[in-house]
Amino acid sequence: MSEKLDSVLETLKQDQEASQERLFEIIRIPSISTDPAYDGACNQAAEWCANTLTEIGFEASVRPTTGKPMVVGHYRSSNGSSGPNVLFYGHYDVQPADPLDEWDTPPFEPQLKDHPDYGSVITGRGASDDKGQFMTFLEACRAWHSASGELPVSVTVLIEGEEESGSPSIAPFFEANREELTKDFALVCDTGQWDADTPAITTMLRGLCSSEVVITGPSRDLHSGMYGGAAHNPIRVLARLLGDLHDDDGAVQIPGFYDDVHQLSTEQREQWNALAFDTERFLGQVGLETLAGETGHGTLEQVWSRPTAEINGIIGGYTGPGTKTVIPSKASAKLTFRIVPDQDPDKVVAGFKEFVMSRLPDDCTAEFLGERGSAAVGFDVSGPAFQAAAAALEDEWGKQPVFMGCGGSIPIVESFKSQLCMDSLLVGFALDDNQVHSPNEKYNLTSYQKGARSWARILEKLGSM
Amino acid sequence: MSEKLDSVLETLKQDQEASQERLFEIIRIPSISTDPAYDGACNQAAEWCANTLTEIGFEASVRPTTGKPMVVGHYRSSNGSSGPNVLFYGHYDVQPADPLDEWDTPPFEPQLKDHPDYGSVITGRGASDDKGQFMTFLEACRAWHSASGELPVSVTVLIEGEEESGSPSIAPFFEANREELTKDFALVCDTGQWDADTPAITTMLRGLCSSEVVITGPSRDLHSGMYGGAAHNPIRVLARLLGDLHDDDGAVQIPGFYDDVHQLSTEQREQWNALAFDTERFLGQVGLETLAGETGHGTLEQVWSRPTAEINGIIGGYTGPGTKTVIPSKASAKLTFRIVPDQDPDKVVAGFKEFVMSRLPDDCTAEFLGERGSAAVGFDVSGPAFQAAAAALEDEWGKQPVFMGCGGSIPIVESFKSQLCMDSLLVGFALDDNQVHSPNEKYNLTSYQKGARSWARILEKLGSM
Numbered sequence: 001m002s003e004k005l006d007s008v009l010e011t012l013k014q015d016q017e018a019s020q021e022r023l024f025e026i027i028r029i030p031s032i033s034t035d036p037a038y039d040g041a042c043n044q045a046a047e048w049c050a051n052t053l054t055e056i057g058f059e060a061s062v063r064p065t066t067g068k069p070m071v072v073g074h075y076r077s078s079n080g081s082s083g084p085n086v087l088f089y090g091h092y093d094v095q096p097a098d099p100l101d102e103w104d105t106p107p108f109e110p111q112l113k114d115h116p117d118y119g120s121v122i123t124g125r126g127a128s129d130d131k132g133q134f135m136t137f138l139e140a141c142r143a144w145h146s147a148s149g150e151l152p153v154s155v156t157v158l159i160e161g162e163e164e165s166g167s168p169s170i171a172p173f174f175e176a177n178r179e180e181l182t183k184d185f186a187l188v189c190d191t192g193q194w195d196a197d198t199p200a201i202t203t204m205l206r207g208l209c210s211s212e213v214v215i216t217g218p219s220r221d222l223h224s225g226m227y228g229g230a231a232h233n234p235i236r237v238l239a240r241l242l243g244d245l246h247d248d249d250g251a252v253q254i255p256g257f258y259d260d261v262h263q264l265s266t267e268q269r270e271q272w273n274a275l276a277f278d279t280e281r282f283l284g285q286v287g288l289e290t291l292a293g294e295t296g297h298g299t300l301e302q303v304w305s306r307p308t309a310e311i312n313g314i315i316g317g318y319t320g321p322g323t324k325t326v327i328p329s330k331a332s333a334k335l336t337f338r339i340v341p342d343q344d345p346d347k348v349v350a351g352f353k354e355f356v357m358s359r360l361p362d363d364c365t366a367e368f369l370g371e372r373g374s375a376a377v378g379f380d381v382s383g384p385a386f387q388a389a390a391a392a393l394e395d396e397w398g399k400q401p402v403f404m405g406c407g408g409s410i411p412i413v414e415s416f417k418s419q420l421c422m423d424s425l426l427v428g429f430a431l432d433d434n435q436v437h438s439p440n441e442k443y444n445l446t447s448y449q450k451g452a453r454s455w456a457r458i459l460e461k462l463g464s465m
Numbered sequence: 466m467s468e469k470l471d472s473v474l475e476t477l478k479q480d481q482e483a484s485q486e487r488l489f490e491i492i493r494i495p496s497i498s499t500d501p502a503y504d505g506a507c508n509q510a511a512e513w514c515a516n517t518l519t520e521i522g523f524e525a526s527v528r529p530t531t532g533k534p535m536v537v538g539h540y541r542s543s544n545g546s547s548g549p550n551v552l553f554y555g556h557y558d559v560q561p562a563d564p565l566d567e568w569d570t571p572p573f574e575p576q577l578k579d580h581p582d583y584g585s586v587i588t589g590r591g592a593s594d595d596k597g598q599f600m601t602f603l604e605a606c607r608a609w610h611s612a613s614g615e616l617p618v619s620v621t622v623l624i625e626g627e628e629e630s631g632s633p634s635i636a637p638f639f640e641a642n643r644e645e646l647t648k649d650f651a652l653v654c655d656t657g658q659w660d661a662d663t664p665a666i667t668t669m670l671r672g673l674c675s676s677e678v679v680i681t682g683p684s685r686d687l688h689s690g691m692y693g694g695a696a697h698n699p700i701r702v703l704a705r706l707l708g709d710l711h712d713d714d715g716a717v718q719i720p721g722f723y724d725d726v727h728q729l730s731t732e733q734r735e736q737w738n739a740l741a742f743d744t745e746r747f748l749g750q751v752g753l754e755t756l757a758g759e760t761g762h763g764t765l766e767q768v769w770s771r772p773t774a775e776i777n778g779i780i781g782g783y784t785g786p787g788t789k790t791v792i793p794s795k796a797s798a799k800l801t802f803r804i805v806p807d808q809d810p811d812k813v814v815a816g817f818k819e820f821v822m823s824r825l826p827d828d829c830t831a832e833f834l835g836e837r838g839s840a841a842v843g844f845d846v847s848g849p850a851f852q853a854a855a856a857a858l859e860d861e862w863g864k865q866p867v868f869m870g871c872g873g874s875i876p877i878v879e880s881f882k883s884q885l886c887m888d889s890l891l892v893g894f895a896l897d898d899n900q901v902h903s904p905n906e907k908y909n910l911t912s913y914q915k916g917a918r919s920w921a922r923i924l925e926k927l928g929s930m
Contacts, residue, residue: 206690210788219752224775225671225873228803229767231748232757235776235798236711243708246701283696287684290828292697302694310689311700312791317778318799323675323835325801325873326777333700334783336790338693363755370788408690408790 004148005460011147012139012452019142020112020122022052023135023448026092027110027124033068033093033165042068042161045092049159056142057150058157065169068093068161072180075141075155083153083463084184084385087422089412090134091163091190094126095437102439112445118196120445129436132443133189133428134159136451143456152463156183163190167411174419182420185385187458188412189451191428194275194402196444199393199454202426203381204304204405205413206338209345209373211352213238214332216365222327232363234331235316241359242333245309249295252309254351260342264305268403272300275402304405308338309352334370338407345373374414379423384465389425392457396450401427427458469613470925476612477604477917484607485577485587487517488600488913491557492575492589498533498558499630507533507626510557514624521607522615523622530634533558533626537645540606540620548618548928549649549850552887554877555599556628556655559591560902567904577910583661585910594901597908598654598893599624601916608921617928621648628655632876639884647885650850653877654920656893659740659867661909664858664919667891668846669769669870670878671803674810674838676817678703679797681830687792697828699796700781706824707798710774714760717774719816725807729770733868737765740867769870773803774817799835803872810838839879844888849930854890857922861915866892892923 012019031045032038046062046069053060053073060073071092077083097107105111110124122132137157144151158181162169174181194200217234218227247253264272279299283289293302316331318324337348349371356366379386381403393401416422429451435441477484496510497503511527511534518525518538525538536557542548562572570576575589587597602622609616623646627634639646659665682699683692712718729737744764748754758767781796783789802813814836821831844851846868858866881887894916900906 208690208790212788217753222751223873224773224777224801224803225673225871227751227768228775228801228872229758229771229773230756230764231751231753232755233775235779236707239704239707239710239776239779239798241708242701242704243706245704279695286687286692286696288682288696288828290697290826291695292826292828293694299695303692306694308689308694310693310698310790310792311704311782312689312789312793313782313784314700314704314796315780315784317776319778319780323677323799323801323837324777325673325775327775328777331779333704334788336689336693336788338689361755361757363753363757372788406690407693408688 002460005457007147008143008456009453011143012449012456015143016449019139019452020445020448022139023122023132024110026131026135027126028108030108030125031093031161032096033162035096042093046071046161049092052138053157056138057145060157065173067169070161070169070173071157071159073157075151077151077154079152079154079463084465085154086156086185086187086462087181087183088137088155088157088187088189090137091130091160092134093161093164094129094131095164097125097439099439104440107441115442115444118444118446121442122445122448123440123442125441127441128430128434128443129441130163130190132448133430133451136429136448137187137189137455139452140455140459143452144459152459156181163412170412170415171419174415178420182422186416186422186424188410188424188426189428190410191406191426192430192432193428194404196431197397198399199397199401199427200404201381201386201389201393201401202406203386203403204341204378205376205409206304206307206340206405206407207343207345207374207376208336208338208409209349209371210334210336211349211371212332212334212369213356214330214367214369216330216367217363218327218329221329224325224327227327228325231327232361233327234364235328237361237364238314238316238331238333241356242311242314244359245355250293252307254309254348254355256351257307257348260344261307261340262342264301269301271403272298275300300405303407305340307340307343310336310338312336339376341376341378343376345375349373374409377413377417385425385462388461388465389427389458392461393427393454395457396454427454429454467925470922472612473608473921474918476608477914477921480608481914484604484917485910485913487604488587488597489575491596491600492591493573495573495590496558496626497561498627500561507558511536511626514557517603518622521603522610525622530638532634535626535634535638536622536624538622540616542616542619544617544619544928549930550619551621551650551652551927552646552648553602553620553622553652553654555602556595556625557599558626558629559594559596560629562590562904564904569905572906580907580909583909583911586907587910587913588905588907590906592906593895593899593908594906595628595655597913598895598916601894601913602652602654602920604917605920605924608917609924617924621646628877635877635880636884639880643885647887651881651887651889653875653889653891654893655875656871656891657895657897658893659869661896662862663864664862664866664892665869666846666851666854666858666866667871668851668868669806669843670841670874671769671772671805671870671872672808672810672839672841673801673803673874674814674836675799675801676814676836677797677799677834678821679795679832679834681795681832682828683792683794686794689790689792692792693790696792697826698792699829700793702826702829703779703781703796703798706821707776709824710820715758717772719774719813719820721816722772722813725809726772726805727807729766734766736868737763740765765870768872770805772805772808775801775803777801804841806841806843808841810840814838839874842878842882850890850927853926853930854892854923857926858892858919861919861922892919894919
């Protein structure tokens with residue numbers, strides 16, 4: 001460990017009380033982005049972030065958009081020419097706090113409370129998502145600036161205020177400020193750890209594509225007394241073809257669906273197996289016992305690195321109370337496909353159409369609506385930034401970080417990739433039980449403190465890249 | 466032909482103009498039973514029927530119910546002890562006339578118009594359903610009463626006023642007047658001919674049973690990013706099992722479903738084949754070309770004498786605009802089964818449950834709602850009343866009547882069977898293009914005149930049974 005880092009970590013230690021108070025300050029601002037009643041609070045939160053960045057050596061400003069303002073700050077390190085230039089991303093907006101009566105203490109009055117498993121936790125809306133998380137990075141920067149006089153690398157910070165309401169301003173803002181924001185890669189602090197003792201880097205995010213299929217049989221709804229037995233029933237046609245979508249082993253039967261899907265590397269599989277993921281608990285908390293996916297693939301593989309075909313909605317015929325003896329003219333289903341790196345969303349959707357058309361009885365027609373797709377994102381973990389971050393996290397936590405997948409997508413990571421051609425290093429310190437988006441949101445005090453120490457170490461490693 | 470019948474038929478001929486005017490009178494009364502605005506008209510129609518019955522020798526009265534009144538009349542024939550006692554059924558209420566602007570002439574101003582295929586037709590709401598039809602019987606009675614002094618058999622006439630609004634008063638009225646209404650069998654004039662030249666007796670009506678199945682997978686709706694691939698999706702489970710409901714030949718795969726289903730008799734099959742039913746036209750008018758039912762059974766067999774399993778409705782997950790990446794907790798489908806004579810509705814529903822339960826993955830549960838059923842009705846056409854009616858119709862039309870099936874059920878026939886233990890002789894003179902329930906309803910003048918002659922002949926044959 002370098003002397004500089006040593007003094008940075010010591011500074012973080014000495015500054016813990018003030019650091020906690022700074023987090024409390026920003027939590028106290030009810031910056032709920034979906035509710036216009038809180039527009040003033042959002043502006044106040046943006047100002048607070050810009051002031052904080054300025055205080056720790058950034059050239060920072062609040063940048064208006066047609067929605068909530070962005071905060072952008074630049075820190076030019078003297079090491080800027082040799083080390084990488086990075087963009088750090090967080091968001092100052094929070095989810096609404098309803099239902100208020102389920103909070104033990106008011107959502108915008110943060111408190112330090114004892115917790116049976118974790119010692120002290122910080123409570124309040126945004127304590128974890130994302131105020132506690134982005135503050136770990138700002139506190140690491142503050143300590144570096146204070147202890148060493150400057151950051152080890154040049155850093156641009158972007159803090160947005162619309163993450164909880166769909167980030168409508170991100171695309172135009174990126175478009176208008178492409179050069180200013182495009183760095184070697186992005187650091188994002190909005191994800192979780194593997195568990196309370198084990199850090200993680202999220203390195204793969206599944207993509208998503210969708211299609212809605214409408215099957216038409218007869219030209220109008222028929223009475224089943226008159227036509228029942230003789231006329232095609234589009235619900236039956238739809239059920240039959242959706243029933244064929246998976247084989248008995250849960251594999252998707254769309255032609256070519258797995259053509260571009262890579263097998264998990266042996267190392268990755270071994271690492272995930274070693275985690276001994278608690279499938280029983282994962283399924284048990286939603287009332288299930290049996291893993292329903294593809295035979296021969298473990299739980300983590302099924303949700304992180306295997307593609308899926310899901311029927312998200314189906315409707316046809318009479319769905320009100322009682323019975324109606326109708327043979328409907330139409331029936332439809334909405335499907336989404338979680339896809340993995342190198343699967344082409346257009347090819348997957350085209351394969352689904354082909355699957356439907358090849359099974360369609362002569363008299364029925366199929367219409368396809370609402371198709372859209374975004375590719376999966378997968379990062380090469382052997383790259384120097386990932387290795388640097390992994391080493392730093394291991395130094396702090398005494399354990400190698402888990403390279404995690406994520407079954408869903410994280411829109412900002414896709415925007416960085418598609419608009420600014422940047423990979424993202426996703427490091428976060430949240431835990432599954434942080435109650436984000438729910439009453440009694442909390443962030444462990446150790447997550448906050450060790451999070452800041454982790455970033456301090458990561459910044460140092462990035463500076464030596 | 467007996468001399469008496471000869472003079473009855475001659476009377477009908479002489480009386481044609483007045484007979485037509487009587488039909489016009491009752492059509493002019495807008496007795497729409499679903500709309501309380503026409504309650505007065507319904508009462509007026511009931512009075513008209515009772516007066517008409519009285520005029521032709523019946524002891525008739527308007528009988529109040531909690532809904533629209535019933536009309537009941539009794540005619541005691543001196544032949545009453547030897548011949549059968551019959552109950553004739555019709556209904557004086559009609560469907561609403563909307564949309565009014567699609568009528569060529571006002572619905573309640575009946576007219577005689579030229580028709581390119583049929584010569585003269587009587588137009589107006591109820592001209593066919595059921596005023597024209599029940600009047601054929603009353604005109605036959607009038608002619609017998611006038612020409613011969615009495616009817617050949619004792620007849621009770623029941624004319625209800627709620628057929629078009631679900632007949633809510635029938636069950637309590639039958640219950641309260643069981644003895645008065647229970648006769649050897651019922652005559653019903655509310656069905657159709659095979660075609661304009663060929664009379665028909667409807668001799669089999671499919672029954673109906675139903676079940677709604679609700680599949681539950683996870684205990685709450687899941688995000689497909691988090692659980693997609695690992696958790697059971699109840700829509701997929703439902704689609705898969707409904708997709709298995711029929712085999713590739715369209716046969717229902719429920720265990721024991723066909724155990725009690727009789728093959729069509731060779732005679733019946735030959736008669737139906739000889740009809741050369743126009744399947745192309747039947748399917749073409751609803752936009753279809755291919756017969757979708759069980760391989761190896763003709764169209765008439767499929768809709769009249771084969772049981773079916775139909776999915777009438779299905780719903781699950783997100784069905785609004787756009788996409789939602791949900792794995793729903795529940796998905797459900799409503800099914801009805803058209804059943805044929807000797808199939809037990811309870812056994813069919815139990816078989817469906819067994820079919821579902823045997824295919825249900827470990828983690829899913831199935832709930833069954835809204836089960837109900839009514840058996841099919843099939844009459845033995847070799848019975849004397851059927852043979853008498855068939856001979857009478859052949860005398861009038863110069864062609865054997867077709868023994869038709871009916872894919873749907875006719876509630877009154879089930880009520881006669883289940884409540885009063887009576888079989889029904891279903892003879893009617895409607896044609897498929899009569900536009901019943903639609904604008905420009907019509908009844909061919911020949912249907913009206915030959916209908917009355919047919920009943921006159923049937924009454925005579927019944928009197929000689």
